[in-house]
Amino acid sequence: MVVRESRRIRAMLAAACVSGLLVAGPAALATATAARADSSTGATSGTTLRVAMDSSGVDTLNPFTAYFNGALDLFGSIYPSLTSIDENGVPGPYLADSWTLSPDHLTWTFKIHSGLKWSDGQPLTAADAAWTLNLIMTNTVAGTANGTLVSNFASVTAPDATTLVIKTKQPQANVTYVSIPVSGIPIVPQHIWQSHVADLKDYKNDTFPVVGYGPWTLTDYQTDQYAKLDANKSFLLGAPKYDHLIEQLYKESDAAVAALKAGQLDYINGVNATQFSSLQHTGGITTAQAAGDGWTGLELNPGARTRSGKPIGTGNPALSDPVLRRAIAQAIDKKTLVAKVIDGQGQVAAGYLPPAWPQWNWTPQAGEEQSFDPAAANKMLDAAGYKTGADGIRVDPKTGKPLNLRLGIHSDSSNDSAISTYLVGWLKAIGVGVTIQPMSMTALNSDLGKGDWDMLMDSWTTGPDPTYLLGIQSCSTLPGDDGNGGNTDAFFCDPNYDKLFAQQATIFDPAQRAQVVGQMQDILYKADVDQLFYYATNKVAASTKVTGLVTGKPDNGFYPAQTSFWSYLKAAPVAQSASASSGSSTGTFVGLAGAVVVVGAGAVVVRRRRGADDRE
């Protein structure tokens, strides 16, 4: 009897947790986290901008080893870079006022702004930049995060305080993109970091305030909770309008949205489609869509093999047939995916590089678009000898086996699972059976590398320089014969593509380079190995109490890609007097109501415990 009793209690607890989560989940989370940040900012004066940190959070504050987007956003705010990216996605001045390129295209000379000082008063000179870049080039640990960006650098020197000379081994067109805020290399102060080279791997860089230079200075950081920053009022590219910046981490996006609605948060970059549609009709909140900096699509295994051509993995051999791949492409209604999965907030995709960077924009020529046409796809498969079996599934003429394909999706992505249900229906209409395999990111990438897959959901984002994204489609990224190495996206390999890839890296005229990059996108489009569905817009929601968070002018209703660097720098309170305090009282009220609701689910205990941690 005792045993049964305990199990019943466990069942009831589970039910209580589930229902508690359903009723009060996001509100409770928002209450708990926001309350902590509020109490800790009580002492400071001036205006505070409160933003949601990227949900990935911060893996480490050490800029040499950090990968997570939350960390990269922070580095963009607290460490300088050689150049910045302007609203058109083109490199502009930051530490470097100007730069020149030698006639042999191998030597870049950057003129560094003079008279700059690190946040501890030490001078910031070209020597700091040279030291940082040299460390990344020579020290394996320092190259963990950004080593590939400087792999073609021959030498970096600082002849004087305002001159930085970078020599490359081969001509390299994207040197001005190597050190940019957020996605490029942050320059660190040599006088602080040179004593930490030996223990660079374990150095946490958590002495506050962190010595740096940028629009903000990091004054406090709590793992998986928040980062607090103070404005640098003498910042080179214009002083921030706010005195303080708080980046608050919300693991659950609904919690962040609840906090925004309650006035506890000013800005979220990256809400989902349903949240966006709802926030559009919420008072006190402005919304904007920025052109997407990435795509979502499906990759087909065209016959996985190693660099030397040895076939590997268990991919279905039928997919090596371009006819089948094209038929699959024509069976998928991308317009419906845009309308239903992302609620119309995006564009149907064709070109490999996303619209956030219009300089690389490519669209298929008239007559070459692969439009949704299941009838044509069926006809194509009939002509190629794929006969339909009794169960409606076609048979591969080469192997005599029915066409049943595996579809690997990311189990933590709601978009993946939504899209997969559509793919099953559409592919069934052309006689292709699909088995969905939801997998963790790690498992999926492991299968991908081994070639143990037929179809995988895939998505990529890119910064303004397309080199990396283009690179993962080249033959050199295939794995070695031992199965190791290689970061190929989908085992695509085409010598013509590789030739163009090498060529574009050495073209210094942006228009000419874009043309070659366009030819590469044409090859990818026609190969149907990466079938791109849509470019989802980047959806931004902000409090109407803040202006300037959304930068640039909209084109067709889409703003240019938003980076945290400019958004936080240009944000300004709408009415200086009423900005900071009015929100918090409603916030407290909502918080109290939320806390009362949560009592039953036992969240209060958790909250008290966390509060105690904070006081220590």
Next chain:
Amino acid sequence: MSAAQTATEPVHAEAPAAAPVPPRFAAARRFARAFRGRPAGVAGLSILLLFTLLALLAPAFIGPDQLDVTKVNGPLLAAPSGSYPLGTDQAGRSVLLLLIWGSRESLEIGVLATVLTVVFGSAIGIVAGHFGGFVGRALMHVTDWFIALPSLPLAISLAAVLGQGSASITIAIAVTSWTATARLVRAQTLAVEARPFVERARALGAGNWQIMLRQVLPNVMPLILVSSTLTVAGSLLSEATLTFLGLGSPTDVTWGEMIHDAFFGGAFTADAWWYLLPPGLAILAVVLGFTLTGRAVEHVLDPRMENK
């Protein structure tokens, strides 16, 4: 032997009560009469019958096209209206139809997991109780070991290893919940084996199998039955928990999957209560139904509880 016979009869609780009642149905009639005297149990059973009926009849009025996202054309995430009594989901499917269809797979997983749990748990329990000694101790140590394992993380890792989908969830639930049944059945087996009729059977030359299957099993059956109705409730909740955590297959339609899709698709922010509440309430109703029925059966079968 007769005691053993009558104790198995509750299985046929709904046998027709024909006029001249054969002795073997008398117990069933007694049971049915006592059960009818417990309104909570009757209510629970009615809920279960209603949901079972809906689940069985669903294919008669729901075609595959109404649940296929590529074929439906309803408004996206729309509030309840005349043509969609419970509104629609993000793909424009009727939440009411999803709810009815979801009962099929949810109940199937719950019942299958319970059958696995009960069969496995009872087998271990009876064998451990009957043999005692080294075998019994070893089996109980294994059981204790499984009890000590945290069930949710174990179920999650099992589902991860076996691949996602309803089959692996069913197995994961069974693996994590058989221990309670095993402990319970072992205790009852010890009690039954101490009774004189087992000793008589042994004296008459019955072997181990004979005693376990013919003497012990019928006598622990009522207990197993009661325990299993409560296990179904637990299994349904586990199914909802695991699919909510994203271990189900996105093309399956179950109540847990519906809550998962609603939660992670942003139904909260959109205030789409019609998408979140129905599957939650359906789980609540069915779990309640099983619990009420189980409690009522327990009271009827256990004379010591009769007066309480």
